[in-house]
Amino acid sequence: SAVISQKPSRDICQRGTSLTIQCQVDSQVTMMFWYRQQPGQSLTLIATANQGSEATYESGFVIDKFPISRPNLTFSTLTVSNMSPEDSSIYLCSVEKVTEAFFGQGTRLTVV
Amino acid sequence: LAKTTQPISMDSYEGQEVNITCSHNNIATNDYITWYQQFPSQGPRFIIQGYKTKVTNEVASLFIPADRKSSTLSLPRVSLSDTAVYYCLVGDMGGSTLGRLYFGRGTQLTVWP
DSSP states (O other): OOOEEEOSSSSETTTTTOOEEEEEESSSSSSSEEEEEEESSOOOOOOOOTTOOOEEEOOOTTTTOOOOOOETTTTTEEESOOOOOOOOEEEEEEEEEEEEEEEEOOEEEEEO | OOOOOOSSSSEEEOOOOOEEEEOTTTOOOTEEEEEEOOTTSEEEEEEEEEEEEEOOOOOOOEETTTTTTTTEEEESSOOOGGGGEEEEEEESSSSTTOOOOOOOOOHHHHHHO
């Protein structure tokens, strides 16, 4: 199993600013994943973060808007840049152990 | 990746058995079927996974017919705490797609007293 801690759990931000979300795992993992869940919607994969290489982004997501860091095998950050109200969502970090995915509690972001 | 189709919502009463069916007509030979549960303000949680026939754990059973074009998640004797969104996912458990999950709309299960 894996225990994932995300910080902050929630935040209210002004449009045009940036927020960095932290994700800490209790064990080393090769890949970490970032998802977005817009209000009332399902989860959408943003990117895959590998340690030592640039993140791989899914269609519709770009590095300038969602820069990701992966400094070691237990930690990753996702930054939501130049925020607008449309970025108001829950952002979740995930890791895979064997064939089971584990998720953090999520960061609820509100942009005003 | 195989697309999945589930009912948007289901209602049940405490103590009843609930069966949620997922269609995945273009499932590939290497694909597994996995179900996740999500409570409000929490990340999804793994429930069960299978490839064919029947899988059972302490939480649920998963029934997969021979053609694997659908699957049914069975929750025995549900309680109020089973009210959640249930997601059916289909994908290769290895290779480049490992860990990259593509969620459909899910099924909102509401259990009433």
